[in-house]
Amino acid sequence: MNEKVLKQVVVPGEEIGVIEEFLPGEGTYVDGGSVRSAMLGTAVLDLNERRVRVRSLIKRGPLAIERGDIVLGEVVGIRKDVAVVLIRKVEDKELVLSKPLHGMLHISQVSDKFVEFLSDVIRVTDILRAKVINSRPPYQLSIKERGLGVVTAFCSNCQSLMTIRNRKLYCPRCRVQEERKLSAKYSTNLKL
Ligand SMILES: [Zn+2]
Known part of the structure; x- marks a missing residue:
């Protein structure tokens, strides 16, 4: 030309x-x-x-998220068998997401065991550490592996940050336990 x-x-x-x-x-x-x-x-x-x-001049650089990436995101909604996760961070990448991206977590990707309800293993406002299993939006997530799952959770009753006690989630305020698919990296001082 x-x-x-x-x-x-x-x-x-x-x-x-x-x-x-x-x-x-x-x-x-x-x-x-x-x-x-x-x-x-x-x-x-x-x-x-x-x-x-x-x-x-705005180049479409390499896609922000690739298959296999480990991401941190917040559960913002649960609809039957699918949870919507707002991805806020990609682990090990010097990457700031200008806008959070949406990910989807299907009930078949939460555990190797049978799960009847998504709300038995994750709840809205939980922070998940998840793996991206496809390469383009909408991003599909998995939390099956041991290091994956809920890394920060808030009490369903009082919204307090929950701690781990006897390997279970525990609300120090309500003094109740809750069930989740916990990540081995559960943390009470996670910074997103
Ligand atoms: Zn509580």
Whole structure:
């Protein structure tokens, strides 16, 4: 393609030229007699067509989450056999998720044993350490392995942070135990 860079960096709304000079292409729009950029990018002119387009500068880098990644996320909803998890962190990656991503945890991925109800093993507001088992959104999660599962839990009754006592979740305030599929990495001072 016979192209020429007109402007290395243009911002949304910036005038690239006037319509007498060239035709508006991808990533541009016409406002009055001006051709303006619709995005942050590089303005490129196709010399054959006299058409200008803007190539986005925001690169779609490697996907934030890959199959096999271990993530930390909060259970935000449970619908029958599926829990919705808000993924907040990817372990071992210098990765800050600008927006939390959604993951799904199906009841078949919580244990090797039979589980009748998801709410027997996880609850809304629990923080999970989970493995990503597919490679594109919506991300499917698994907590079957020993290190995976609930890493932080809050009492269903009073919302207090629960501790571990005799290998069970215990609310120091209500003095009751609760059941979960616990991770071996359960922590009472987890930072997300
Ligand atoms: Zn409690």
